[in-house]
Amino acid sequence: MGEYLVRCLGCGYVQPPRALACQNDDSLLRTEYITKRLTLRDDLPGLWKFYDWLPVKEPLRGSGDKPVTYKSKGLARELGLENLYVSFSGYWPERGAKMTTCSFKDLEAPPTVERMIERGDDQILVVASAGNTARAFAQAASAANLPLILVVPPTGLDRLWICEKPADNICVISVNGDYTESIDLAGRLAANPRFVGEGGARNVARRDGMGIVMLDGVLSMKALPKHYFQAIGSGTGGIAAWEASLRLIEDGRFGQHLPKLHLAQNSPCAPIYAAWTGSKMETGRCPAGMYDDVLFNRKPPYGVKGGVKEALEETDGEVYGISNQEARLAQKLFEESEDIDILPAAAVAVAALQKAVRAGTVEKNDLILLNITGGGVSRAKEELDMNLLKCDIETEPSALSSTSTSTSTSDTDLLVEIDEILERRV
Ligand SMILES: [Zn+2]
Structure with a gap:
């Protein structure tokens, strides 16, 4: 159950189970599940009923409804x-x-967060989003008490409500630009070994x-x-x-x-x-x-x-x-x-x-x-209690880039600020 290989669609080589990219080429990776016939797991809740064809070892507790x-x-x-x-x-x-x-996006976040936990390292997950994905990841990470950095454009901030009580170890960064600029900044953050990107389309989860x-x-x-x-x-x-x-x-x-x-x-x-x-x-x-x-x-x-x-x-x-x-x-x-x-x-x-x-x-x-x-x-x-995540840090799209000029938050300050927010809360 839930057993799988991850294979590169370009060179055909089997990759480490939690890889996001092939070392040889730029192709997407794809999961190959050992179980070819899908059996619904009625003993599991929500989306975990599809556990046979999800790249995780076990369901993430408290998370994951299905359509x-x-x-x-x-x-x-x-x-x-x-x-x-x-x-x-x-x-x-x-x-x-x-x-x-x-x-x-509720379907993407729980398997991705679970896979992140199964990596077993201390890197902090960074997610860029126009709003809906951030909401889903905030909910899944809150359920799992996993530290999380969300990078969103200002237009995404009012979409950051969740029905769970938001965990304290979520850091929301608003990038004064569009969604692509949020993706770019999240990518630069994830280049720091302390952080890890979730991989977007490249993440099979x-x-x-x-x-x-x-x-x-x-x-x-x-x-x-x-x-x-x-x-x-x-x-x-x-x-x-x-x-x-x-x-x-x-x-x-x-x-x-x-x-x-x-x-x-x-x-x-x-x-x-x-x-x-x-x-x-x-x-x-x-x-x-x-x-x-x-x-x-x-x-x-x-x-x-x-x-x-x-x-x-x-x-x-x-x-x-x-x-x-x-x-x-x-x-x-x-x-x-x-x-x-x-x-x-x-x-x-x-x-x-x-x-x-x-x-x-x-x-x-x-x-x-x-x-x-x-x-x-x-x-x-009408029916649910909603909690709005607050913006912790505002920054410019040029932050952490080589072309970064003096901005409201300098690069070092940005990293220090993230640290302070996550440490205060962990
Ligand atoms: Zn390859």
Whole structure:
């Protein structure tokens, strides 16, 4: 159970179990589970039911709910679809969905934190996020009492609420710039041997955690869908859905055809849409004005072996550029027809589905899985106690870089400040 190898998709060499990268090349690594047939672990809670296909030795205590998959009636009727299923990652108790951070990032954080603990060293985990991922990691780390540094843009700060009591050993750094600049600063911090980055798309625990959307969907539908819709920033969720589908094909019980990936970005801040369609895109002002800025990532794992481009090619996939107006209308349609609020990013996926229906890319009877990557925030706010994490340190994007000039926080000061915050709390 839970036994696996990690193999480089480029050179094919087996890697150390908790590696994030191959020493020979730039390719993504992928897990190979010894158990080829997925057995749900009903003795374990939430997402740990998928323990057979998660790269951990044991579940992380007190953490990890899973999405629910249900057959849509309301939205399906509006779109004239007979076999539309929704994977809902969020808070919707009537449907059995109790992901209290209301985002499918809840699927990535617990396996990643558990894997971090299993490394058994004293390095402190550094996570960059536009907000939703930080929330999920703050919740998982709080449950595990693991020290954590969160690096977020100022626009992400008001997304940092969790329902757990925040652990004292979480340090929140706000970088005065966009999400990519937060990623860059987190990378420079992680270059310090005392810290370690979680690896983003390169961490198989994150991808296999997100792959649960496909696993849960397929177990509910009893078959691989013909189409899979998701809104993407880095596109890692698309890679995860493809990889989970490959495992389900190998399982043998759910069909032999890869679901077609329909990945949606928010135009005009849509680098993957531009790369895939060969269109030009002016992203200089991004993420300003986006319908949901969590969908913007300047450096997605696109062309790398095992990355988004390959996932699209292998699944005969499509990428959509969705305008704010299209997303707004789609959000209204979903919320009114399904009777639950969703995060703006999820509305971008709904808009892509609408486009595909209009274009005839999906047909009335096709089996479709729509990934609603976040929702139920209004419900959660009504029913749950929420705690907002406070910002501990504000800094400039140039911090810790060779081009760093005099900033409000000098580089040494930044490290000292982080130390003080973590030490005071540990
Ligand atoms: Zn390699």
